[in-house]
Amino acid sequence: MTSRILSGALIAGLAAGLLAAALNLWTLTPLILQAEAFEGPAHSHAGDGTAHDHGAHDHDGAEGLADAGHVHEDASGLSRSFGTIAMTLVAYAGFGLVLGAGMAAAERAGHVPSARTGVLWGLAGFAAVQLAPAVGLPPELPGTVSADLAARQMWWALCAASTATGLAALAFGRGATTPLLGVALILVPHLLGAPQPPSHEGLVPPGLAAAFATRSLGVAVLSWAVLGALTGALSRRAPARVPA
């Protein structure tokens, strides 16, 4: 049933990706645009901070920070949304294939997937790819101060891989030591510590940043649960043979 699980996982990934993209455009993109309005004046200030330019920004500053974001958005709004949708689909197709590969491997060890166990797989994927990395590197808006990109990407990949392996050890490990190994794998990235910026001063108001982080995790947990449930449901064998 391996191929059935894998093709189902790809379909589930695209479906969950569509859901995630819609939720992102609805709940997160407006916050990104608002944050860019805070980020924008600082950028042009650094670029060619003439008095005239500065004055122009002050003009639309107080009442229309969100408006400034919309002006920026209107120029390329459609292609920008299209990019977000397309790349969310790519990301979730990837998540689905890796999740499906895990479920197919587990199936060969006797753990037949279903929609119910799929939800658990999905939540575990959420924990590995979103929740655990967010402990060290909270989901952040443009304009937030952060550490070196390559270092953060390395830590992110290490954290996701280590958490996924640790959860698998907890779920499927036999013997007394495997669960301990699982717990250790989950804790190690956080003991090493994520790369942090020298200070957390940023241009984005804390309330906006907090709303972004919580909404990002909320969208993710829902999308991952749907991804897992669909992957499990689609992996079910074709209608069982009725005994003659």
Add this chain to the structure above:
Amino acid sequence: MFFSIARARLDSQTLSIAAAALLGLSLIFVAGFANATALHDAAHDQRHAIAFPCH
């Protein structure tokens, strides 16, 4: 005979599982990590939303 057929089937399954995992990881890399400017711009909002490290 039976054993070797079962064994061959197992190996092709292992291969397809590994291929799917590899393809999935490369899709995640493209969506979340690749640095090309065009890719980054298209993926920008999504990278923030999924909390891939960005910028």
